[in-house]
Amino acid sequence: MLKMKRTISRLCNTCGELLRIPNPLIDVPDGQQAIEYLVGSGRYADRHKYPFPCLLLLDLNMPGKSGFDVLCWIRQHPDLKSLRVVIISGSDQEKDILSAYELGAVDYVVKPTGFDFLLQIFRDKHQSWLKNTE
Numbered sequence: 001m002l003k004m005k006r007t008i009s010r011l012c013n014t015c016g017e018l019l020r021i022p023n024p025l026i027d028v029p030d031g032q033q034a035i036e037y038l039v040g041s042g043r044y045a046d047r048h049k050y051p052f053p054c055l056l057l058l059d060l061n062m063p064g065k066s067g068f069d070v071l072c073w074i075r076q077h078p079d080l081k082s083l084r085v086v087i088i089s090g091s092d093q094e095k096d097i098l099s100a101y102e103l104g105a106v107d108y109v110v111k112p113t114g115f116d117f118l119l120q121i122f123r124d125k126h127q128s129w130l131k132n133t134e
Contacts, residue, residue: 026050031065034058035073038080053083055129058105060089060096071103086129 028034034056037044044050056074060067067087074080086107087100097108107129 026053030063031067031070034062034070035065038074038083056083056085057088058085060087060091060100068099068103071100071105075104084129 026037028037033044036042037050038052038056040047040050040052058067058070062070065073067089071085071087074083074085085105086109087105088109088111089096089100090111091097092110100108
């Protein structure tokens, strides 16, 4: 899994460990680096060290390219059509949620207020997020 934005990265890692999700969580700091990771360029060229993700957890509010920019970029590349993208955002704006789904996100989660809520979201949804990816 590829995760954007460090603010909840550690919590996501902990959730993954507690739920024994076998997929590694790899964090990148911004939208441009997410694209570089997906392409496998620059520092992410070593696919053994940086495997292609089966799931992208994407924040909308990132430095540089926004989550919407990354999602649009992904959808412009047919070879990435099967990449499952879940938006995890602080925005509960209906326009953001609708836009994310229109651009192909498989789920949209408003960032929870605490670890217990995040753990419950992972517990409830991780199997559907990873469906047909393992």
